Amino acid sequence: MSLTASRSARSRTTLRNVAVAVLSLAMLVPLYIVVVNAFKPQQEILLSPLGFDPATATTQFLQDAWTNPNFPVVSGYAVTLFLVVACNVVAIGASIPTAYVIARTPTVLFRFLLMFFVAGMFIPAQIILVPAIFVLKALHLMGTLPGLVLFMSSTMIPFTLFIFTGYIRMLPRSLDEAAAIDGASQQRVLWRIVFPLMKPIVATAFILNALSAWNDFVSPQLILGPGSSFRTITTGVYAAVSSYTTNYEIVFPTLLLAVVPILLIFVVMQRHVMSGLSAGAVKG
Amino acid sequence: MARARTARVLGRRGALGRGLMTVPAALIYIGLMVVPVGYAVYYSFTEYNGIPSQTPEWVGLKNYTRIFTDPTGDMHSSLWVTGIIAVVGAFAVNAIALGLALLLRRTTPFTAFARAVMFYPHVLSALIVGFLWQAILGPQGAVNNLLTGSGRSALPFLSDPGWALATMIAVIVWAQLGVQLVLYLAGLQAVPADLQEAATLDGAGRVQVFQHVTWPALAPTVTVTIVTSVLSLLKVYEVVLGLTNGGPGDATQTWAYEILAVSFANNKVGLACAQAMLLIVVAGILSFTIIALRRRAEEGAEALS
Numbered sequence: 001m002s003l004t005a006s007r008s009a010r011s012r013t014t015l016r017n018v019a020v021a022v023l024s025l026a027m028l029v030p031l032y033i034v035v036v037n038a039f040k041p042q043q044e045i046l047l048s049p050l051g052f053d054p055a056t057a058t059t060q061f062l063q064d065a066w067t068n069p070n071f072p073v074v075s076g077y078a079v080t081l082f083l084v085v086a087c088n089v090v091a092i093g094a095s096i097p098t099a100y101v102i103a104r105t106p107t108v109l110f111r112f113l114l115m116f117f118v119a120g121m122f123i124p125a126q127i128i129l130v131p132a133i134f135v136l137k138a139l140h141l142m143g144t145l146p147g148l149v150l151f152m153s154s155t156m157i158p159f160t161l162f163i164f165t166g167y168i169r170m171l172p173r174s175l176d177e178a179a180a181i182d183g184a185s186q187q188r189v190l191w192r193i194v195f196p197l198m199k200p201i202v203a204t205a206f207i208l209n210a211l212s213a214w215n216d217f218v219s220p221q222l223i224l225g226p227g228s229s230f231r232t233i234t235t236g237v238y239a240a241v242s243s244y245t246t247n248y249e250i251v252f253p254t255l256l257l258a259v260v261p262i263l264l265i266f267v268v269m270q271r272h273v274m275s276g277l278s279a280g281a282v283k284g
Numbered sequence: 285m286a287r288a289r290t291a292r293v294l295g296r297r298g299a300l301g302r303g304l305m306t307v308p309a310a311l312i313y314i315g316l317m318v319v320p321v322g323y324a325v326y327y328s329f330t331e332y333n334g335i336p337s338q339t340p341e342w343v344g345l346k347n348y349t350r351i352f353t354d355p356t357g358d359m360h361s362s363l364w365v366t367g368i369i370a371v372v373g374a375f376a377v378n379a380i381a382l383g384l385a386l387l388l389r390r391t392t393p394f395t396a397f398a399r400a401v402m403f404y405p406h407v408l409s410a411l412i413v414g415f416l417w418q419a420i421l422g423p424q425g426a427v428n429n430l431l432t433g434s435g436r437s438a439l440p441f442l443s444d445p446g447w448a449l450a451t452m453i454a455v456i457v458w459a460q461l462g463v464q465l466v467l468y469l470a471g472l473q474a475v476p477a478d479l480q481e482a483a484t485l486d487g488a489g490r491v492q493v494f495q496h497v498t499w500p501a502l503a504p505t506v507t508v509t510i511v512t513s514v515l516s517l518l519k520v521y522e523v524v525l526g527l528t529n530g531g532p533g534d535a536t537q538t539w540a541y542e543i544l545a546v547s548f549a550n551n552k553v554g555l556a557c558a559q560a561m562l563l564i565v566v567a568g569i570l571s572f573t574i575i576a577l578r579r580r581a582e583e584g585a586e587a588l589s
Contacts, residue, residue: 017394020387024401027458030416031404033426037419047433049426094312097305105302113306120317122568124519126540127560130548131323132316137336139315154316157309186301215409217522218544234409238525241415251419258412266407270400273407277463278470 034259037252038062045248065253071236073257079145080232083220084213086149088206091156095205096198099164100190104176114165120158126218128155133222145230148223152213160205167201168194204276207269214262233258321564328558333551340554347558359559361534362542365449369538370517373453373460377513378506381461385468386494399469403462410459414526417455418442445535448528452536456523460516464509471505472498503585507578511571518567521545539563 037045039057066073102110141147179189217234224230237258244250330340354360388395420426421441428438441451475498483493521540530537547556
């Protein structure tokens, strides 16, 4: 009796593992197609999209993609990295003091202020971009990197502020009170005592904001403009690929150059990315 | 006593300092999100081509009437497309993610690997996901070349209106299921293990345990996953740009595509803003409705734990 039970449990586990393996392979097929076809000429891609023949494999098309003027790879990565860092510095830097004040001032006014910020989480960034362009124009920030950083940061502030406020509320008040009695100023209490304790939640916010900045296409495309000298990875890929979607000698190598670094970062950081996401959702 | 003193100390430095600390975030947020919403409301009642030297011309509700009556017959299809993507996509993504979460529940090196594999599309830009699948499923894409190469006829993944919409939903599900999977996995960890054990000991089958213990305990997670997936599906844009560019015809034009690539691209700023207002209002109402409707299920979850 118990023997059959354990045998059926074991066969169930095997079945489950097989199912998971098949599904995992299926998820990876598109990636495999990009990798092998980035090294093949058009004719071979069309004839055997899944095959890989080391004899005819060439890095020629990758080199062409690397030097494609539509997608300046190195500067594209530099601009994208700059956006990731700058938007996080602005969004996190601005959110910390505000979240601290909101979390430590339990009055109706500040609760209302939190709701006012949180409402922004329900406004899709790319939709509010159209009217935001007119604000940026009025500020003479249209077509500039500072304008882009400010807009992207503004879309990150609601969520960042929200998870920070929730986190600071969980930190014991006695910490700040003790420091305040010792005569520390509010700024000092915040940056010397509270901020160091916020490391985990700051890391969560950084990872989630970094992903959204890295992958944003609409904001850089519309704010910098298609003719801008600054290209991000996404606007560069769009410029390189959108008019040549059936020229696979361009499509696959360009996509490979665009996805390899972020996938490598993901492989190294996957635990943090995935736990950060669930931490963010639980707090949010 | 100490608390009263602190309150006094804090109070004295008080209101002004506290107010000042909210200024940077408030300035950026108000300047680039709240004021634009104000602009959108104003422009939505005007006809405006976006050129700074021109002044917006007040036309009252004309843009809104245009959206609801759709005299040129090109807008309502985008509403339908977006609605279908939101409903079918949210259902599919949640069902698949929950199923996978149950499969990958136990933490072993193998399931950790599988979770990462299910998640990786999320770190790619939606635009790149669109281009990638266009190269795989397009008329001359990898799959159709394999089909024709083996003597079968090609399939119209992206060239037939019905197929194209179904393909697009499938691609979006492929790209988004990892996020919901992570949320369900986190939710499953919060399911009280002793309750499940007790139910099993009482002779409950696997389905019964799921139905009476696991599923009710997941209620708060389900609220979060539904709201986040619906919100992200309502604004689908970049994947459209990469995969189909709205075609064939307007079969895969979403509402966000209508706003950005049709109205705004043709300098119809007033109309684009009215369309944007509609999306914001619908997204807000839907989120709050879902949260309100789910509250009862969540109260059930609290009763369980």
